[in-house]
Amino acid sequence: MRVILHVWRQDGPEASGGFERHELSAVEPDMSFLEMLDTLNEQLISNGHDPVTFDSDCREGICGACSCVINGRPHGPGHKSTTCQIRMRAFCDGDEIWIEPFRSGAFPVVKDLMVDRTAFDRIIEAGGYISTHSGPKPEPNASLVPHSIAEEAMDAAECIGCGACVAACPNAAAMLFTAAKVSHLGLLPQGQPERWKRARSMVEKMDEEGFGACTNFAECQDACPKGVSIRFIGRMNRDYMKAALCEPETRQGPLKAH
Amino acid sequence: MRLLKFYQTAVGKKVVVAVTGVVLFLFLIAHMAGNFKVFAGPGVIDEYALHLRTMLEPIFGWAGVLWIMRAVLLACVLAHIITVALLIRQNRKARPHKYHRHHLQASTLAARLMQVSGAVILVFIVLHILQFTTGTVQPAPVLFHEEGGHMMAEVYRNLHAAFSLWWVAALYIFVMACICVHLYHGGWSFLQTLGADNQDRNRCFRIWAIVLALGLFIGFSSVPFCFWTGMLPPPAADEVAHTPATSTEGH
Numbered sequence: 001m002r003v004i005l006h007v008w009r010q011d012g013p014e015a016s017g018g019f020e021r022h023e024l025s026a027v028e029p030d031m032s033f034l035e036m037l038d039t040l041n042e043q044l045i046s047n048g049h050d051p052v053t054f055d056s057d058c059r060e061g062i063c064g065a066c067s068c069v070i071n072g073r074p075h076g077p078g079h080k081s082t083t084c085q086i087r088m089r090a091f092c093d094g095d096e097i098w099i100e101p102f103r104s105g106a107f108p109v110v111k112d113l114m115v116d117r118t119a120f121d122r123i124i125e126a127g128g129y130i131s132t133h134s135g136p137k138p139e140p141n142a143s144l145v146p147h148s149i150a151e152e153a154m155d156a157a158e159c160i161g162c163g164a165c166v167a168a169c170p171n172a173a174a175m176l177f178t179a180a181k182v183s184h185l186g187l188l189p190q191g192q193p194e195r196w197k198r199a200r201s202m203v204e205k206m207d208e209e210g211f212g213a214c215t216n217f218a219e220c221q222d223a224c225p226k227g228v229s230i231r232f233i234g235r236m237n238r239d240y241m242k243a244a245l246c247e248p249e250t251r252q253g254p255l256k257a258h
Numbered sequence: 259m260r261l262l263k264f265y266q267t268a269v270g271k272k273v274v275v276a277v278t279g280v281v282l283f284l285f286l287i288a289h290m291a292g293n294f295k296v297f298a299g300p301g302v303i304d305e306y307a308l309h310l311r312t313m314l315e316p317i318f319g320w321a322g323v324l325w326i327m328r329a330v331l332l333a334c335v336l337a338h339i340i341t342v343a344l345l346i347r348q349n350r351k352a353r354p355h356k357y358h359r360h361h362l363q364a365s366t367l368a369a370r371l372m373q374v375s376g377a378v379i380l381v382f383i384v385l386h387i388l389q390f391t392t393g394t395v396q397p398a399p400v401l402f403h404e405e406g407g408h409m410m411a412e413v414y415r416n417l418h419a420a421f422s423l424w425w426v427a428a429l430y431i432f433v434m435a436c437i438c439v440h441l442y443h444g445g446w447s448f449l450q451t452l453g454a455d456n457q458d459r460n461r462c463f464r465i466w467a468i469v470l471a472l473g474l475f476i477g478f479s480s481v482p483f484c485f486w487t488g489m490l491p492p493p494a495a496d497e498v499a500h501t502p503a504t505s506t507e508g509h
């Protein structure tokens with residue numbers, strides 16, 4: 001099959017970019033979207049041009065490295081799939097395909113389709129961890145977790161941190177990502193010691209990184225390759241409200257009686 | 259200090275928008291219930307307007323309770339709008355470069371129109387107060403009379419005069435449609451923001467948003483509609499209207 005590509009080319013974070021038109025004629029319907037981009041790059045290199053820079057790693061939908069907004073949708077036309085899981089049979093012969101990077105002030109373009117998503121890492125650093133002892137392995141059944149809670153925590157933990165939620169959100173908000181991280185630890189016993197501190201510091205970090213605010217459009221949930229529910233955003237808001245307004249900042253010292 | 263920090267975050271601001279939205283929504287319910295008194299006869303809504311001013315008069319004075327309610331509502335409207343403006347600014351900054359193609363998939367039209375419907379409602383609130391409360395804007399004459407040394411609007415007479423004009427009634431019904439659209443998203447959205455939503459309840463909450471949005475639309479629109487179509491009788495001819503408007507007191 002033959003496709004016409006409009007690929008975003010941008011030399012660096014400060015450079016102004018633009019679309020470049022390419023035609024690919026030997027595209028197999030069974031090729032993945034990234035294999036199609038590989039073919040394009042081989043063609044560009046053999047013609048002596050600069051290849052298109054894009055992110056990829058596992059190419060089986062679990063690492064969260066691949067990105068791209070394809071025809072206006074993060075990760076392209078599939079449902080609950082990443083760019084690497086899209087096959088070219090999802091397009092028709094002669095289709096025009098527009099490929100853009102994820103656009104957010106917090107995700108500066110490194111080059112072409114590759115964006116810097118370390119803002120997510122900094123949100124994780126702010127509170128996406130638990131404190132645990134480093135001694136012998138504890139008895140697994142020492143702290144019981146109800147099955148439904150374990151499942152719910154796993155639903156949140158499915159987030160692969162790809163950033164499609166930010167890309168899909170009209171406000172470039174990172175609420176779904178942050179909520180998934182706050183919730184998957186906050187639901188489990190191991191995450192309780194830092195629960196309130198985590199909610200507070202991750203929410204504050206999210207704003208600091210320059211992400212937008214949620215307007216409950218639910219676009220993120222639709223674009224999420226793992227189908228993380230916006231219910232976790234509500235849960236994060238609840239945890240944040242309690243952390244910021246109710247939980248005491250200090251528990252030490254006497255209360256003045258005079 | 260803690261509250262300020264809370265307000266500085268996007269989540270804190272969203273909570274403020276949600277809570278003030280709930281207060282304004284509760285006011286709409288009360289306002290609509292008050293409006294329904296026009297169906298009980300010409301004198302009843304005027305009695306109700308008087309009651310709003312004499313309620314707890316020994317403690318708060320003439321219209322004291324009414325002014326407290328007005329102050330709370332004004333604070334909520336201002337907090338709602340200012341906070342939304344701050345959030346819009348943050349959201350614009352968060353995406354400095356727009357997509358050339360961006361296909362919204364999941365959001366409802368009501369959600370996408372929140373800013374438009376909100377702006378229409380804001381303009382309406384100002385005009386509505388200028389029309390029926392202060393009598394500054396008078397598409398139809400707005401009459402007042404004196405009641406125990408205070409100026410009182412002739413509520414039923416003024417409503418009848420205004421809504422007998424087809425364009426005033428149509429304009430009111432149009433704005434009620436905007437409120438309907440605003441509340442269809444807002445009525446669900448505040449529950450989601452405050453973390454009350456989950457998979458079990460979502461269906462109920464969506465239905466609740468439809469019911470309240472349509473309920474308020476039909477409830478509020480019924481008054482201009484019934485005056486316009488003549489289903490509500492004109493005020494009794496012997497009730498002579500008195501002074502043209504100068505006071506700030508009224509319905």
